[in-house]
Amino acid sequence: MYFNIQRFSTHDGDGIRTILFLKGCSLSCPWCQNPESRSEKRSLLFDQRSCLEECQLCIAASHKIGCTGISRENNQIIVNRKAINQEQLIALENVCPTQALSVCGQQAESEMLFESLMKDKPFYDQSQGGVTFSGGEPLMQAGLVTELAKKLKQNNVSTAIESCMHVPWKHVEQVAPYIDCWLADLKHTDDEKFLSWAKGSLKRIKENFRQLAPIAKRIVIRVPVVSGFNDTIEELQQIIDFAASLESCQELHLLPYHTLGINKYRLLDMPYLCSDKPLNNPELLESAQTYASKHTQLNVIVRG
Ligand code: SF4
Ligand code: SF4
Numbered sequence: 346m347y348f349n350i351q352r353f354s355t356h357d358g359d360g361i362r363t364i365l366f367l368k369g370c371s372l373s374c375p376w377c378q379n380p381e382s383r384s385e386k387r388s389l390l391f392d393q394r395s396c397l398e399e400c401q402l403c404i405a406a407s408h409k410i411g412c413t414g415i416s417r418e419n420n421q422i423i424v425n426r427k428a429i430n431q432e433q434l435i436a437l438e439n440v441c442p443t444q445a446l447s448v449c450g451q452q453a454e455s456e457m458l459f460e461s462l463m464k465d466k467p468f469y470d471q472s473q474g475g476v477t478f479s480g481g482e483p484l485m486q487a488g489l490v491t492e493l494a495k496k497l498k499q500n501n502v503s504t505a506i507e508s509c510m511h512v513p514w515k516h517v518e519q520v521a522p523y524i525d526c527w528l529a530d531l532k533h534t535d536d537e538k539f540l541s542w543a544k545g546s547l548k549r550i551k552e553n554f555r556q557l558a559p560i561a562k563r564i565v566i567r568v569p570v571v572s573g574f575n576d577t578i579e580e581l582q583q584i585i586d587f588a589a590s591l592e593s594c595q596e597l598h599l600l601p602y603h604t605l606g607i608n609k610y611r612l613l614d615m616p617y618l619c620s621d622k623p624l625n626n627p628e629l630l631e632s633a634q635t636y637a638s639k640h641t642q643l644n645v646i647v648r649g
Contacts, residue, residue, distance in 0.1 A: 346486075348382060348449045350461050353468070358505035358526060360474025363462050365493070367478065368450050369485035371511045373544040374532070375618040376571050378606030382481035387434045387450035390612040391424045395445035406440040407433065415446075422446075426614065455492050462493065466502060475503030475525070482509050487516035494523035507567075510550040510557075511543075517553050527557065527564045533575050534583040542574050551587070558591035566594055570630065571602040572620050581633040589641035597637065598648045599630050 349366040357364055369385030370377075381388050398420060407415045407429075414429035415422065415437075424446075429437070438448045462476050469475045476497055483490050483506055494504045505526040510517070531554065533539045539547035558564065566588040570576055575584070581599070588597045602624040610617040630647045637645040 346385065346387070346450050346452055347458065348451065348481075350458075352465055354477070357477045357479060357507060357528065358475065359503070360472030361465065361468040362474045362477050362505070363465055364477045364479050365458065365462060365483075367480045367483045367486050367490070370480060370482040370509065371485065371545060372482070372509050374569075375542065376569060376574075376602055378603070378609075379481070380606065380609050380613055380615055381449040384450075385481075385485060387431055387448050388613060389424065389426055389429065389434060389437070390447050390449060390609070391422070391614075392445045392612050393421065395443045396422050397443060397445075400442070402440050402442065403437060403446050406437055410436045412436075424614070455489055458489075459493055459496055462497065463500065463502070466500070469502055473503070475505065477505040477507060477528070479507040482512065484508055484512040484516040484520065487512070487519050491520045491523065494520055498523045509545075510553045511545045512553070513549075514553055514556055517557055521557060521560055525562050527561055528567055529554070529557075529564055530569070531566050531584055531587060532569060532571075533580065534587055535580075538574070554587075554591055558593050561593040564591060564594040566591075566597045567600060568597065569600045569602060570624055570626075572622070572624050576624060576626060576629060578629060578632050578636070581629070582636050585633065585637045585641060585643060585645065589637075589643050595642065596644045596646065598646050599633060600648050601626075601630065 346368040347365060348368050351364040354362045354364050368382060370383045381390060403415050404417060410433050412429055412433040414425045434448050478490050497504050503525050504523060505528055506524050507528045509530045532543060533547060536547045568584055585597060588594050604621055604623055607617050634645045637643045
């Protein structure tokens with residue numbers, strides 16, 4: 346299941362790129378700016394502010410399919426997600442004229458996805474761009490990613506993948522021959538702290554990196570720098586040291602925490618459990634860059 350195909354992106358890899366966003370993630374980072382991507386199923390977003398006062402379209406559509414999850418009370422639309430199943434979400438996909446109500450997540454055949462990803466081949470060729478798999482965690486759908494990446498490579502399209510690496514090694518191993526660049530997260534080096542914040546196994550992530558490093562063409566490590574989680578120079582130094590120990594990694598990106606995705610939590614009716622203030626600590630990021638240049642061969646870049 347995917348939730349977006351973004352064309353003409355100049356982020357997330359070299360040149361002009363198409364990004365395929367896939368649903369599902371095995372971590373629960375509280376700073377996640379794409380919470381709609383985390384469930385492997387369709388998600389319903391609702392924005393009261395864009396809802397039209399006299400409109401009944403979603404209520405009529407839900408009644409038609411026997412769904413009781415949408416009602417109007419005191420002239421406000423009330424959404425009860427527990428009373429709406431996945432099949433009913435499909436029927437509600439395109440009913441709202443203002444996108445106040447929207448469904449995130451679509452099933453697609455790999456052939457259709459491949460054709461979409463090939464549309465901008467001339468631009469990839471001109472700009473040394475290509476296709477990036479993103480999410481969520483794209484390796485939650487390793488079979489689909491492998492099939493697409495293999496066909497893209499057969500058609501001389503460069504491939505990149507954004508991954509949190511919190512997946513079984515067999516998923517990484519399966520897709521690795523067809524990926525030119527790994528944009529992979531290493532968020533911490535302390536197992537317990539990682540578990541308590543992101544609810545996952547850092548041991549698995551580190552082991553995946555160690556096994557991937559000898560066979561990957563290129564790994565770029567990405568580090569979201571989050572207040573209270575990993576915003577000390579000691580923690581960043583340990584991450585830099587680990588990255589420097591991986592033979593195919595020459596580059597590390599520091600991504601200062603931002604809050605641009607907070608509104609999505611409201612639309613999904615999910616609590617936001619991280620700070621509502623972006624990280625503002627340029628001295629820390631500069632110190633990390635200085636440390637890397639003195640002690641490692643890594644090129645450490647701060648990204649906005
Ligand atoms: S790994 Fe990425 S997509 Fe998954 S929860 Fe963390 S920030 Fe969100
Ligand atoms: S269809 Fe959209 S605009 Fe109309 S009532 Fe439903 S949410 Fe509001």
